[in-house]
Amino acid sequence: MDRISKIRNFCIIAHIDHGKSTLADRIIELTQTVAARDMQAQLLDGMDIERERGITIKLQPVTMKYNFKGVEYTLNLIDTPGHVDFTYEVSRSLAACEGAVLVVDASQGIEAQTLANVYLALDAGLEILPVINKIDLPQARPEEVRKEIEDIIGLDASLAPLVSAKAGINIEAIIQQVIELTPPPVGDENAPLKALIFDSFYDSHKGAISFIRVMDGTLKLGQKIKMFSNNKAYSVVEVGVFTPKMTSREYLKPGDVGYMSASIKNVADTQVGDTITCAANPAREALPGYKKALPMVFCGIYPIDGARFGDLRDALEKLQLNDAAIFFEPDTSQALGFGFRTGFLGLLHMEVITERLEREFDLDLVVTAPSVSYNVTTKKGEKLKIDNPSNLPPSTEIEYMEEPIVKAFIYTPPDYVGHVMNLCAEKRGEQLDMQFLDANRVKLTYEIPLNEVVYDFFDKLKSRTRGYASLDYEIIGYKQSQLVRLDMLLKGEICDALSIIVHKDKAYERGRLIAEKLREVIPRQQFEVPIQAVIGAKVIARETVKALRKDVLAKCYGGDITRKRKLLEKQKEGKKKMRQVGSVEVPSEAFMSILKFDK
Amino acid sequence: MMSIYVHIPFCKSKCAYCDFVSTADTKCNDADLVNDYFVALLDEIKLSATEFGAQKNTKGSSAKIQSPKVNSIYFGGGTPSEVCVSYIGRVLKQIKNTFDVCQNAEITLETNPCSLTAKKLTEYTNFGINRFSLGVQSFCDNTLKFLGRSHNSTDALKALSLLKNVRESTGANFSVDYLLGVPKQTKSDIDSLIDVVKEYNITHVSAYGLKIEKGTPLYKARTGINEDHAADLYEYLVEQLNDIKLNRYEVSNFAVSGFESIHNLNYWNYGNFLGFGVSAAGFIDGVHYTNPKKLDAYIAKLSDKKLASKKTKAPKSQQQFEYIMLNLRKEKGFNYTDFNKRFGSDFVKTYNTALNELSNKNLIILTENCVRVSPNKFYMLNTIILEFL
Numbered sequence: 001m002d003r004i005s006k007i008r009n010f011c012i013i014a015h016i017d018h019g020k021s022t023l024a025d026r027i028i029e030l031t032q033t034v035a036a037r038d039m040q041a042q043l044l045d046g047m048d049i050e051r052e053r054g055i056t057i058k059l060q061p062v063t064m065k066y067n068f069k070g071v072e073y074t075l076n077l078i079d080t081p082g083h084v085d086f087t088y089e090v091s092r093s094l095a096a097c098e099g100a101v102l103v104v105d106a107s108q109g110i111e112a113q114t115l116a117n118v119y120l121a122l123d124a125g126l127e128i129l130p131v132i133n134k135i136d137l138p139q140a141r142p143e144e145v146r147k148e149i150e151d152i153i154g155l156d157a158s159l160a161p162l163v164s165a166k167a168g169i170n171i172e173a174i175i176q177q178v179i180e181l182t183p184p185p186v187g188d189e190n191a192p193l194k195a196l197i198f199d200s201f202y203d204s205h206k207g208a209i210s211f212i213r214v215m216d217g218t219l220k221l222g223q224k225i226k227m228f229s230n231n232k233a234y235s236v237v238e239v240g241v242f243t244p245k246m247t248s249r250e251y252l253k254p255g256d257v258g259y260m261s262a263s264i265k266n267v268a269d270t271q272v273g274d275t276i277t278c279a280a281n282p283a284r285e286a287l288p289g290y291k292k293a294l295p296m297v298f299c300g301i302y303p304i305d306g307a308r309f310g311d312l313r314d315a316l317e318k319l320q321l322n323d324a325a326i327f328f329e330p331d332t333s334q335a336l337g338f339g340f341r342t343g344f345l346g347l348l349h350m351e352v353i354t355e356r357l358e359r360e361f362d363l364d365l366v367v368t369a370p371s372v373s374y375n376v377t378t379k380k381g382e383k384l385k386i387d388n389p390s391n392l393p394p395s396t397e398i399e400y401m402e403e404p405i406v407k408a409f410i411y412t413p414p415d416y417v418g419h420v421m422n423l424c425a426e427k428r429g430e431q432l433d434m435q436f437l438d439a440n441r442v443k444l445t446y447e448i449p450l451n452e453v454v455y456d457f458f459d460k461l462k463s464r465t466r467g468y469a470s471l472d473y474e475i476i477g478y479k480q481s482q483l484v485r486l487d488m489l490l491k492g493e494i495c496d497a498l499s500i501i502v503h504k505d506k507a508y509e510r511g512r513l514i515a516e517k518l519r520e521v522i523p524r525q526q527f528e529v530p531i532q533a534v535i536g537a538k539v540i541a542r543e544t545v546k547a548l549r550k551d552v553l554a555k556c557y558g559g560d561i562t563r564k565r566k567l568l569e570k571q572k573e574g575k576k577k578m579r580q581v582g583s584v585e586v587p588s589e590a591f592m593s594i595l596k597f598d599k
Numbered sequence: 600m601m602s603i604y605v606h607i608p609f610c611k612s613k614c615a616y617c618d619f620v621s622t623a624d625t626k627c628n629d630a631d632l633v634n635d636y637f638v639a640l641l642d643e644i645k646l647s648a649t650e651f652g653a654q655k656n657t658k659g660s661s662a663k664i665q666s667p668k669v670n671s672i673y674f675g676g677g678t679p680s681e682v683c684v685s686y687i688g689r690v691l692k693q694i695k696n697t698f699d700v701c702q703n704a705e706i707t708l709e710t711n712p713c714s715l716t717a718k719k720l721t722e723y724t725n726f727g728i729n730r731f732s733l734g735v736q737s738f739c740d741n742t743l744k745f746l747g748r749s750h751n752s753t754d755a756l757k758a759l760s761l762l763k764n765v766r767e768s769t770g771a772n773f774s775v776d777y778l779l780g781v782p783k784q785t786k787s788d789i790d791s792l793i794d795v796v797k798e799y800n801i802t803h804v805s806a807y808g809l810k811i812e813k814g815t816p817l818y819k820a821r822t823g824i825n826e827d828h829a830a831d832l833y834e835y836l837v838e839q840l841n842d843i844k845l846n847r848y849e850v851s852n853f854a855v856s857g858f859e860s861i862h863n864l865n866y867w868n869y870g871n872f873l874g875f876g877v878s879a880a881g882f883i884d885g886v887h888y889t890n891p892k893k894l895d896a897y898i899a900k901l902s903d904k905k906l907a908s909k910k911t912k913a914p915k916s917q918q919q920f921e922y923i924m925l926n927l928r929k930e931k932g933f934n935y936t937d938f939n940k941r942f943g944s945d946f947v948k949t950y951n952t953a954l955n956e957l958s959n960k961n962l963i964i965l966t967e968n969c970v971r972v973s974p975n976k977f978y979m980l981n982t983i984i985l986e987f988l
Contacts, residue, residue, distance in 0.1 A: 524826070526960065526979060549830035549978045561866070562880070562887055562911075565921055568981065572988045 005184045006071060007255040009213065010129075011078045011093055013117040014103035015110075015470070019133045023103055023165035023174075024062075024079060028244070030171050031064035031075065060199075061211060061257050062244040068179050075178065076257035078198070080117070086345065087474065088291055090117060092198045092273045094124040095289055096213035096257060099182030101174060102130045102155075106140035106162070109148045109441070111411055116472040118153055127182050130160040131174055136167045152437050187254025192283040193217030193225070193276065195252070195260070200270040202321035206238065208264040209246075212276060213257050215287060220251045224279035225262065228286040232269055233279045234262035268324045293325035295343025296404065296475060297350055297454050298387040300331055300368035300497060301357070302339030304577055304588050308363060309338045315361035316340060319353060326353060331388065335497040335581045336366055336591070341388055343373075347454055366579075366588045368497050370454045375402040375478055389499040392485045395536060402478040404450040407432070409443060410461065412469035417442050419464040427452035428503060450475065451503070486511050486540075488518065489532040493582035497591050512541040521590040524548035529584050601883070602671040602865045603698070605640070605690060606876030607679040608894060609633060611713070615747030615820075616778075618812035636877075636894065637686045639901035641693050643875050646906050648697045651873070651883060667871065669698045671705040671862035678734075680710035684719055688726045690875075695727075705730055705861040707774075712750040712758035720761055724769045730860075731762055731773040732805070738791040742781050746809075747816065752791075759799045772858065774803035779836065780829030781809050782822065789832060793839045802858035806836055807851050830978050850928050850977055867929050869922045885918050887911045915942060919949075923987045927980065932964075932971025946970075953986035 014020035064075045078097055080090045094100065100121040104110055121128055130149050132142045142162050149157040161173035199211040212219070219225070219239055226233040240248035241258040252258050264270055273290040277283045303312045313330075320326045327343035344350040350370060357363050373387040377399045386392050408429070412420050414436070424431065424446045433445035448457070453473065461469050486507050488498040498518075502510050511533030518531050522545050533541040578585040610617075672694060679687060687708065694700065707730040708723055720731075737743050738752045750758075762773040777792055796804060808829050811818050837847055845853040849867055852860065865872060874881040874888065877897040881888035888908040891897045900907035913921065919942055926933035935946040947954065954970070957963040962976050962983050972983060 526962075526982065546827065548982065549826055561882065561921060561925065562889070565917070565924060568924065568985060568988055571981070572985055575985065 001071060003253065004187065004255045007074045007076070007185055008099065008178050008182045009076045009078065009097045009185055009255065009257055010099040010101060010178050010182055011080050011097045011121075011126075012101045012103055013080060013090075013114070013121060014133075015105070015108075015114040018103050018105040018108070018111075018114070019165045020079075020103055023101075023131075023133065023163075023171075024077060026165050026168055026171045027075075027077060027175060028062060028064065029168075030175065031066045060244065061242050063241040063257065066175055066179070068176060073179055075175070078257065086349070087116070087120070088293065088345075089199070089272055091120050091124065091289065092196070094121050094126060095287070096196055096198045097124075097126055098185055099127040099129060099178060101178065102128050102149075103133050103165075104130060104145055104149060106132050106134045106142045106145050107137055109141075109145050110152050111470040115153070115411070116409065118155075128155055129174070129177050129181055130155055130157045132157075132160050132162050133165055135162045136164040136169065148438065152441075185255030187214065187216045189216070189218050189253050191216040192281050193219055193223075193278040194283045194287055195219055195276040196287050197270055197272055197274045197276065199272060200267045200322075200324075202267050202318075203261070206261040206263075208267045208270045208321070209259050209261045210264075210270040210276070211257075211259055212252070214252045214254050216254055216283065217278065218251050218253050219260060219276070225276050226279045226282065227269065227271075228275040228277060229271055229290060229292075230269065234264055236260055236262050267321050271324055293345065295325065295327040295345065295373075296450065297346055297370050297372060298341060298343045299350060299370045300333060300336065300339055300366075300388070301328075301342050301354065302333065302336040302366045302368075302497075304364040304366055306337045311361065312340065312357070312363055312365070315357050315363060316342070318361075319356060323353070325349065333368075333390070333497045335495045335579050335586065336368075337579075339366075343387065347458070364577075364588075366497075366591050368591055369500055371501060372404050372450045372454060374404075374483065374501060377401070386501075389485050389501045390496045392501060395484065400480055401483045403481045403483060405447055405476055405479045406450050406453055406473040407476045408446045408448050408453070408471060408473040410446065410469055410471050411437075411441060411443055412465050413440055414442050416465040416469060417444070420444060420461065420469060423457070423460055423464055424448060427457055428505075447476070448473075449479075449481065449503070451501070484535050486514075487534050488514060489530075489534055490518075490522075490581045490584045490586065491527075491529050493584070495581045495586070497579075507535055508540050511535075515541040515543040518590060519543040519545055522584070522586055525585060527583075600670045600865070601667045601870065602673065602862050602872040603669055603694060604862075604872060604874045604876075604879055604881075605672070605674045605679075605694075606874065606879040607674055607676040607682060607687075608636070608877050609681050610676065610678045611681055612747070612749050615745070615816040616809060616811065618815050632894075633682055633686070635898050637682075637689065639898045640690060640876055642901045642904065643906065644690070644693045644697055646901075646904065647873060647875070650906055667699070669694070669700045669704060671865060672700070672707070673862045674708045674728075676709055678711050678714060679708050680714040680719065684722045687723065687728075691726050691728070707732055707860070707862055709734065710758070711748075712754040715758045715761055717761055717764070720765045720771075724765060724771050729769075729771045731765075731771065733758055733762060733773055733775050735759075735775045735792075736778045737781065737784070737788060738795060739784070739788050742784060742788065745781060745783075746778065756795070759795065759801075763799050772802060774805060774854075774860065775801055777804060777806040777836075778809050779806050779832050780824050782825075782828075784828075784832060786832065786835050789836050789839060792836075793843065796840070796845065797843060802845070802855040803860065804840060804845055804853045805851055806833070806853070808833070833978065846930070847977075848930050850980060864929075867925045868933075869918075869925050881908065885913050885915075887913060918942070919944070920988055923950075924984050927970070927972055927984060930971070930974070932969055934969050936968050950987055957983060957986055 012020050012024060061076055061078045064077065066073050066075055078093045080093050102118060104114060118128065132145055134140060135142050146157045146160055149155055161170050163170040163174060194215040194217060195212045196215060197210045197212055200208050203209050219236065221236055221239055223236045224233060225236055238248050238261045239252050239258060240246050246259055271292065275286040303309055316328050325345050328340045331341040332338055344353060347370060354365060354367050358365055371387055371389060373385055376384040376386050378393060378397050379399045410420055427448055429446040429448040431446055435443045437443055458471060461471055482504040483501050484504050484507050486500050486502050487494050515531045515533050522529060524545055525548055528547045529545040531543045531545065532539050577588045579588060674687060706728045708728050709732045711734045735755045736746055736748055738755065740751045743751055765771050766773065809824060811822055811824060840853045844855050847853050848859050852863060871883045872881055874890065877890060877894050878892045879890045888910055890908050891900065897907050922938060938946045954965060958965050961973055962979060964971050964973055972980060
């Protein structure tokens with residue numbers, strides 16, 4: 001048997017919590033790729049935050065050996081991210097595989113995320129091997145789930161192994177199916193080099209390291225290569241495979257999955273989806289599917305301590321080395337001082353990055369309300385892209401505005417269909433389709449403005465369906481819309497960091513909610529603070545924080561001195577975190593509290 | 600000069616807003632516990648003599664250390680008038696044996712209306728107690744009920760008559776404690792207080808804002824305090840008391856000139872004081888002392904004949920802040936040449952920015968050698984003090 005026929009490249013796709021990472025661990029264990037003592041649960045999820053949240057963002061492949069019927073096979077497992085924000089990354093890692101193990105939870109069945117990724121895998125032409133997991137749980141209903149897979153996705157699930165990744169039941173069957181059912185890769189090692197980049201990370205010694213799948217040709221140590229997207233040329237310093245440690249090799253051939261470093265200073269030059277080819281003998285065309293990562297959700301990030309602006313910049317630069325999808329540029333807010341306008345793939349991406357900034361770099365941050373990128377056409381015919389409400393020209397100068405629209409797929413038990421439809425209507429959604437998939441599941445398809453999705457759609461969906469509904473979405477384009485900028489005035493002064501762009505019909509309600517919230521979070525000051533929500537010159541909501549009158553009438557006797565001082569010290573600490581808007585002191589939390597409304 | 604505070608943690612019943620260290624009725628009736636406590640208390644006073652080098656100069660003795668003179672003693676609680684009178688007498692005797700108590704020292708006892716009798720009052724004055732602080736809190740029965748007080752307004756008036764008689768016969772004065780900001784409290788409640796002050800010729804009133812402390816029944820009942828309500832009542836009270844010559848001399852304390860509490864003024868002057876009893880605090884020359892908050896821990900420690908207090912030396916910057924924090928509570932503020940002498944620093948220079956900003960906003964009044972809070976800005980005292988931190 002030739003080299004390439006003994007290679008199987010596959011990935012695992014699953015809904016969050018359906019046991020993908022645990023299954024990956026079991027497979028690695030079974031192939032003895034990692035000594036038992038080095039096994040740490042969920043090996044592939046490298047970062048703390050991923051492990052804590054049980055989600056995978058980064059893709060870390062692993063190469064394993066497995067003997068089956070007297071032949072030693074090379075199995076490359078490529079892990080995939082499990083969240084809507086990372087659909088593009090998922091599609092690129094799928095493109096590096098020939099097969100996908102589809103993990104479905106034996107009690108919960110198929111969910112939106114599962115389906116979204118199955119469709120991606122089908123689009124990529126992958127052989128899909130369904131596996132029913134968590135069969136050891138008392139509420140498992142494997143046969144119903146088997147039928148669900150056949151009915152909903154239309155896959156033949158008759159051979160689907162019943163497994164428990166957690167208990168290590170029937171894992172061998174999965175590996176054997178991967179070998180028997182996944183087609184081996186095809187490729188010509190004498191053709192010009194084509195290698196797909198499906199991820200990259202930054203190493204402080206070696207520079208950017210690309211995770212690659214060789215499609216055609218041979219990638220050799222010392223070879224001159226170039227990137228298709230930007231024509232930049234490099235010399236290969238190291239090639240190798242993941243065992244799962246990086247282990248260097250002389251070359252990688254078609255079908256191989258591994259890594260390459262070439263003294264590339266920035267991960268932005270090893271974009272996911274790009275094609276590496278040979279500089280001397282380049283391939284005629286790139287591999288299909290490359291897209292430049294485009295940020296969709298934007299927010300302002302400011303250090304609470306203004307002196308740490310430099311630290312914040314360094315931290316963002318470091319994170320960007322590893323994540324080309326992060327966008328940032330310096331920004332100044334009157335209220336919040338120096339900071340950055342940052343762009344992310346989606347809300348989760350934004351949350352993960354801000355959390356990493358706070359945790360790994362020990363920064364205290366103010367994060368403003370997320371915004372999306374709007375297309376603005378002015379009366380003079382200029383086309384602008386606006387992702388910061390403060391930069392929106394006055395309404396008199398605007399001819400029209402467009403906002404990004406997503407196609408949202410929502411899966412919910414039938415009992416909650418009414419709630420979901422109401423929610424979508426509140427969020428300016430337009431129903432495209434409704435399918436009763438089976439007795440327990442309805443699929444709703446809507447077009448919804450992304451602006452509404454980034455606000456509180458997901459939280460509300462979860463609360464109104466008691467957590468049962470799941471959501472997936474993709475951006476489908478821009479639509480003209482009646483949008484206005486809503487500003488908040490504190491004692492007559494605009495607080496730029498609180499401005500938002502909102503649909504005309506929503507402005508009144510949002511303005512009232514924000515004003516009410518601000519009245520709660522802004523402490524009483526030495527003078528009265530009027531809070532106004534305005535559109536242009538029109539006031540649409542007003543609240544007042546009354547002037548401070550007393551906080552001193554409590555007893556202060558001998559025993560209270562220390563207590564009193566500590567109380568004041570605490571107040572002082574709180575004061576440090578205040579932002580000055582004109583003469584009004586606003587706590588940092590105020591800027592974030594407007595993001596969350598309980599009502 | 601220094602003051603002594605003695606904490607008596609026993610009460611008949613616990614009020615709904617009280618978070619002071621005290622034990623309610625069952626324990627008050629637990630004679631053994633009360634006895635154990637006073638044994639410990641007397642031991643603490645004795646032991647503290649060695650700790651603070653405060654041996655009494657007995658006639659002809661050659662004691663090397665001159666003990667500081669004690670010019671005020673205060674029995675607080677709890678309700679000191681709830682325990683057997685003789686305990687108070689023994690404590691006072693022990694203090695006088697251990698420390699150099701001035702002839703004219705102010706000696707105050709906190710009382711509540713229900714526990715007072717003419718007989719008790721005579722005994723107290725015989726021990727040398729010359730000032731009583733009566734916990735009235737309100738003259739409105741509904742308010743008293745809400746607060747969980749064990750007395751009603753009739754009880755309070757009876758107690759005031761007793762105190763008035765004692766004042767006439769012995770010269771021992773008295774003060775009343777009043778609470779502000781109780782939900783549903785009205786200005787007419789304050790009018791009743793003013794009437795009583797006039798009728799009984801009361802020379803000292805303390806009026807505190809009701810604070811809902813964690814763990815108290817009012818806290819558990821989610822009682823909310825309306826700041827504006829409390830502030831309105833406070834301003835009205837200040838005005839009304841001022842009209843009858845009781846001037847504010849500290850945020851919450853009002854007196855006819857010459858009847859200010861020596862004991863309390865000493866706290867606000869950042870003077871030295873010793874605290875005896877469970878949870879009591881002391882402050883001597885820059886060192887804070889705190890006793891255990893739990894009764895059994897306090898008694899256990901002293902039964903080993905060891906002082907139970909924890910010492911914390913305050914760094915100079917903290918002392919300076921504490922000085923300002925306390926002294927600004929007084930209507931007169933403080934003379935900063937005194938501050939400069941005490942800390943060897945230049946007050947105006949050190950706090951230049953804060954002083955400029957505060958006087959520009961008319962929050963403080965700065966004269967050649969004095970600083971004080973603007974009389975109508977007392978309700979912003981915390982905000983003002985923060986500028987010095």
